[in-house]
Amino acid sequence: MYVVTIDVEKCQGCGECADNCPASILEVVDGKAQMTGDPADCLGCETCVASCEHDAITVSES
Ligand code: SF4
Ligand code: SF4
Numbered sequence: 001m002y003v004v005t006i007d008v009e010k011c012q013g014c015g016e017c018a019d020n021c022p023a024s025i026l027e028v029v030d031g032k033a034q035m036t037g038d039p040a041d042c043l044g045c046e047t048c049v050a051s052c053e054h055d056a057i058t059v060s061e062s
Contacts, residue, residue: 002044003062006033010056017048017057033057 004026013031018024025037026048033056035042048057 001040001062002042003060004035004039004042004048005058005060006035007056007058008032010054011052012054012056014053016051016053020047020051022047 011032013028013033015028017033018026018028022045023037023041023043025035025039025041026033027036028034029036042059044059044061046059049059
């Protein structure tokens with residue numbers, strides 16, 4: 001299982017991570033990215049990490 005961590009201090013709410021996530025589990029809520037889908041659906045692809053110009057996302061494996 002993958003753990004996606006969003007640093008709300010760094011997140012600018014641009015939505016790039018949500019737009020590019022192939023599992024469609026990320027969404028911008030109140031100006032900050034959040035995982036609104038099932039965390040178990042995360043593919044661990046790190047597309048969200050690559051999409052974020054603000055280094056606000058990290059993906060780790062638990
Ligand atoms: S790409 Fe980065 S800055 Fe943009 S919404 Fe996602 S986490 Fe926030
Ligand atoms: S690692 Fe891939 S599947 Fe998981 S949240 Fe990021 S973009 Fe989506």
